[in-house]
Amino acid sequence: MNFIERYLAAAAGLQEVCVGQDIRCRVDLAMSHDVTAPIAIQQFEQIGIDRVFDPQKVVLVIDHIFPAATVQARTAHWIMKEFARKYGVTLYSKGEGVCHQLLSERHRLQPGQILVGADSHTCTAGGYGVIGIPVGSTELAAAMATGTIDLEVPPVVEVYLTGALQGYAAGKDIVLHLIRHFGVDGLTDKAVVFTGPGIACLPLEERMTICNMGIEMGAMIACFGSESKADQVAETVELPLEKIAPVAACPPSPANVKPVAELGDIAVSQVVIGSCTNGRLNDVAKAVAVLRRHPVHPDVNCLIIPASKIVLDEMETRGWCKILRDAGAVVTNPGCGPCFGAHQGLGAEQDVIVSTTNRNFPGRMGHRSAGIYLTSPATAAATAVRGKITEPGALLAEEGH
């Protein structure tokens, strides 16, 4: 068995499992947020039981539309507050941050745990070796009631990382490269695991970024393993990290990936740095490194959205918020920001947006015609300064670095 099969077998109480086998796994954490929780709660109430399987293991997060942009959004918050009070479950309701980041900061994630989350980016926890299963609201309701989830054991595709990242390339560039390779549905119903000596150059935050976008290849599970090769996998793809250069996913798909250096002049009107993909301290650091020396271009809105209150606190301690504001950027409250298309920086028809978020589908952040390019924080920050999509090395070369 490979390590995914070992984790799943343990969670199902079985000695061994094989690909395609239908199993029922115990759930270690069940999570939902303000977009998916109201329906999950309604479905849970339909079941007709008076308790969740374990209140300590159910987490609700208000992060997608906070503070509320509409009356309906605020109503969703109330539904969650009442459910949390009635069943005694954990609720983050004051803008503490994005659900995936909060789970990592406050819930002691451990390899082999089964996390069921009503958000497609639940795979982010794979950075910790957690099996993060993204589900919809009804399946989450069933998990809250039973403490179990039914799964089929997936074939495992191994990405074996060698070497080390060079220059300004980051975890985001690795995963965009992989999405181009596999396509948006290349890993549907499969697990993707990351192994090899190359993972040593990737801190936990970068591993989270990589797993976060596993769903953008259709994967059921995205998960980091040990440095050594995994046993008995369906396929191994070797990726030498020194060959990774800064890239951008161009409209209209996360798989439409091109090297930034080959894009030519593309004028940009908004830059978004944040989200569960790239809103951590190491990501904001890239923006600070650039913006402390260069102001934001006059034609660009530059939005910085910390992934959590803990990230924002540290930004303030280090004096980064003032540096960013003085450069002409806006630092918002922690949360999802405009990633999900509900508030805090939507684009009009003529906008061109460079964002560190995870999706660039048409209309994702406002008007269908607003182009969205997905990049790493370093590329986004260099772009905010130049006002056109810019390879971070090019900006720094100009400075004589």
Next chain:
Amino acid sequence: MEPIKGRIWVFGDNIDTDQILPGYAMAEAAANLGRFAMAGSKMPDFSSQVKPGDIIVAGKNFGGGSSREQAPVALRAAGVSLVIAPSFARIFRRNSINIGLPVLLADIREHVKTGDWIEVDLAAGTIRTADKVLAGQPLAPTVLATVQAGGLINRVRQELGITD
């Protein structure tokens, strides 16, 4: 299970959840979601033209992207009785089954056009057009059981022995 008979609407590849239900409509009440079905697609007026029982025939990777269950709920609320595609995004496929909206794996686009009527037998996986019978993948027994129960919540109730 009775065959599903309906008029079809043909869509292309990679119809993602933002096209099926745009982010701005997510906080709408479930009863209103039908009005926004496919509002982000190249056919934004779909909801005003679709009739109860109609069937969507699409290309590969239907439902990619978000875990938002409101997307299949919007299709069902608009009257869609079935979605047929050669492949579905995993979460969308499970969400649809869980809310009792059947999905069938089959690539029939070159045999049909928008406005045609078809009749579908989910257990057999067969699709009958005006002049031929096409083969899809029959629903797995557990999936069929969930669809027949009217969705996952009813199945959980059965398993927990809740009858009231």
